[in-house]
Amino acid sequence: MSSVYRTLSKSSGKEVEAEDKSNGASGGMKKNKQRVLILSSRGVTYRHRHLLNDLAAMLPHGRKDVKFDSKSKMYQLNELAELYNCNNVMFFEARKGKDLYIWFSKAPNGPTVKMHAQNLHTMEELHFTGNCLKGSRPVLSFDATFESEPHLKVIKELFLHMFGVPQGARKSKPFLDHVMAFSVADGKIWIRNYEIREVEKVKGDDKESEEPATNKGKKSKFQQDKDTDVSLVEIGPRFVLTPIVIQEGAFGGPIIYENKRFISPNHVRSDLRKAKAGRHNARAEQKREGLGRKAELGLLGKGELKDKSGLDTRELFA
Amino acid sequence: MLFPENDDEWEDESDDEAAKKFSKKGKKSKKAVAIADEDDESDSDSDSEGGGGFGLDLARLDESDSDSEIEEPENDEEDDEEEEEEEEEDIDIDDISINGSDEDEIRATMRVRETINNKDGLLAALKRIALDTSPSVPFVFHQSVVSSKPTADAIPSIDDDLVRELAFMNQALEAARFARTQLRKEGVPFTRPTDYFAETVRSDEIMDKVKAKLIEEATSKKASAEARKLRDLKKFGKQVQVAKQQERAKEKKATLEKISLLKKKRKDGASSALGAHEADDLFDVAVEKELKGNSSGKKRSFSAGEGGDRGDRNNKRQKKDSKYGFGGKKRHVKENDKTSAGDISGFSARGMKSSGPTKTGSGPGRGAKKPFKAPRLGKSRRKAGGK
Incomplete structure (x- = not known):
């Protein structure tokens, strides 16, 4: 009996020690406390709304709010964030009922990143087989390119705050089953979400089979830990962000970065229209020139040749 | 085309290109050059102000923290300049007729703007919010x-x-x-145990939908594969059928050839071998009979041999055909001609007295007992019999 007690007390003592250690470690640094206010402007399409819902479902530390009814007075979002006790704001701004801009902002005092979202595909419309727990903490996978430029570093930090679920968040689940990937390609940020599936590793060596079967039960557990490999299955959503501008404050303040390679979708559309109009103009011009040439040769209507030469048959045999 | 790799190069090139292009255009060159000059001026201005891409940064490096206050008016100025430039360029572009590849270049020149990349500001902002990773x-x-x-x-x-x-x-x-x-x-649980159930991001409904979609896809794929297989089989089946027919035709031809060869051999044997005359004679008769049978068959009906593919016709039909005739000319078949009229081989005085013709009635001791005359045979039979 005493031996049992001893072992118990020993183990509990160890646990206490371990806890102390962990506390000591965490006490040294700030606790990661993040809350994200997720909301959209008026005039979002169903696709934008579904994307917002998908993201909200993945963020247990998020607070979804009703549509915000102003595009000019964005600073009001700060008050809203304060009201809801949030220190991050993710604001979906829809324009013209088709273009989506997403603002990522640290609420009280910046910075703010404005991005243009393209190629949106929601979880529902992508028929991927992956699935994950609601509120499990994702592994955030960043492209190495994020470390190369200051503005990308800022963007990465914002993503880390908003998409990374802080440890011990209220509704978070204790296991890890998905990865969010952020990659930079072609000047844009591509976001993907994958489920982590553990699969049996393909055995290449015969070591296991040679071992005696006496401690099989023990071994199977061991195997489960060691001999699985990770495979990924996509869950969705998919979207691509183009950073446009970074402001120093939260929805205000000086602009500290501007992407000159960003072309507004309005420009793209107007260029397309202009190109089309240009085609028509060119054709009209050609027609006019052709008419002019004909007129010069006197082939239009009854008009006669302008200058009759003396050798014209009508002159000669008049 | 629109996005070259290096941003700095991009600006320079586009300016140069713009200048070149404008100078190309004969009439508008004056105006264009003026604009190009303006561009240069504005560039140099902004450089001196510290407004240009990297010049700005250097300038800001020198400046102190109070930066942020000064920045705003600067930006405004830059914006104004940009607007002016753009306006002027717009007018110019309206005049110039856009065609072909020039279009892109012009568009590109329109898009060049003063960009802001305040690295210090960015790093400062980052430092303020950074988590320790x-x-x-x-x-x-x-x-x-x-x-x-x-x-x-x-x-x-x-x-x-x-x-x-x-x-x-x-x-x-x-x-x-x-x-x-x-x-x-770090000893943190990673894998979800199999008996841990909780709400998932995608609801069961959606997962069911996905599953249904997958199943549908699989079934449709399978169905299409099967249909293709059937199609192929059909095509192949036709080939098989054709091959079989050809084979049959070949076989038939071969057997016919064999038969004709046999006949020829027999004939040759009959003509050459005089020694075994009697046996040959017997043989000859058989062959002759066979031939005759064949020929008559040809005339009267499609016997099994001649019918070819239709070899197995039913017996009744065959009988009837042989009785009433099938194919060939049906008129004048039973008419008499000169020879038949003169042919009195079927006549015998004795037969007239007692009983039917002895030729046809082939049975020992039959003639005397028969009370009625046998029916007259058809012409060909009679002919055959006569010979």
């Missing part, structure tokens, strides 16, 4: 992984969907592996 901090705290090499390197063309997605997935996979080992090391 150094290796000394436990991985559970942040759970973020930076990939070992840029993903863009693995993507040769951004339009190639498969390669691109694979690159993204590889990046994520690397992170997942790293995270797993790291978390195992």
Whole structure:
């Protein structure tokens, strides 16, 4: 009996020690406390709304709010964030009922990143087989390119705050089953979400089979830990962000970065229209020139040749 | 075309190009050059102000923290300048007729703007909000992984969907592996136990939909594959049928040839071998009979041999055909001609007295007993019999 007690007390003592250690470690640094206010402007399409819902479902530390009814007075979002006790704001701004801009902002005092979202595909419309727990903490996978430029570093930090679920968040689940990937390609940020599936590793060596079967039960557990490999299955959503501008404050303040390679979708559309109009103009011009040439040769209507030469048959045999 | 790799080059090139193009255009060259000059001026101005891409940064490096207050008016000025430039350029572009590849270049020149990339400001902002993600901090705290090499390197063309997605997935996979080992090391639960049930991000309804879609896809694929197989089989079946027919025809031809060869041999044997005359004679008769039978068959009916494919006609039909005739000319068949009229081979005085003709009535001691005359045979039979 005493031996049992001893072992118990020993183990509990160890646990206490371990806890102390962990506390000591965490006490040294700030606790990661993040809350994200997720909301959209008026005039979002169903696709934008579904994307917002998908993201909200993945963020247990998020607070979804009703549509915000102003595009000019964005600073009001700060008050809203304060009201809801949030220190991050993710604001979906829809324009013209088709273009989506997403603002990522640290609420009280910046910075703010404005991005243009393209190629949106929601979880529902992508028929991927992956699935994950609601509120499990994702592994955030960043492209190495994020470390190369200051503005990308800022963007990465914002993503880390908003998409990374802080440890011990209220509704978070204790296991890890998905990865969010952020990659930079072609000047844009591509976001993907994958489920982590553990699969049996393909055995290449015969070591296991040679071992005696006496401690099989023990071994199977061991195997489960060691001999699985990770495979990924996509869950969705998919979207691509183009950073446009970074402001120093939260929805205000000086602009500290501007992407000159960003072309507004309005420009793209107007260029397309202009190109089309240009085609028509060119054709009209050609027609006019052709008419002019004909007129010069006197082939239009009854008009006669302008200058009759003396050798014209009508002159000669008049 | 619109996005060259190096931004600095881009600006320079576009300016040069613009200048070149404008100078090309004969009439408008004056105005254009003036604009180009203005461009240069504005560039130099902005440089001197510290407004240009990297010049700005250097200038800001020198300046102190009160930067942010001064910045705003500067930006405004720049914006104004930009607007002016753009306006002027717009007018010019309206005059110039746009055609072909020039269009792109002009558009590109329109898009060149003064950009802001205040690296100090960015780094300061970053410092203000940064979480500690150094290796000394436990991985559970942040759970973020930076990939070992840029993903863009693995993507040769951004339009190639498969390669691109694979690159993204590889990046994520690397992170997942790293995270797993790291978390195992820190003793944090990673894998979800099989008996742990909780709400998932995608509801069961949606997953059912996905499953249904997958099943539908699989079944449709299977169905189409089966249909294709059937189609192929049909095509192949036709080939088989044709081959069989050909084979049959060949076989038939071969047997006929064999028969004719046999006949020829027999004939030759009859003509050459005089020694065994009697036997040959017997043989000859048989052959002759056979031939006759064949020929008569040809005339009267399609016997089994001649019918070819229709070899197995039913017996009744065959009988009837042989009785009433089938095919060939039906008129004048039974008419008498000179020879038949003169043919009195069927007549015998004795027969007239007692009984029917002895030729046809072939039975020993039959003639005397028969009370009635046998019916007259058809012409060919009679002929055959006569000979």
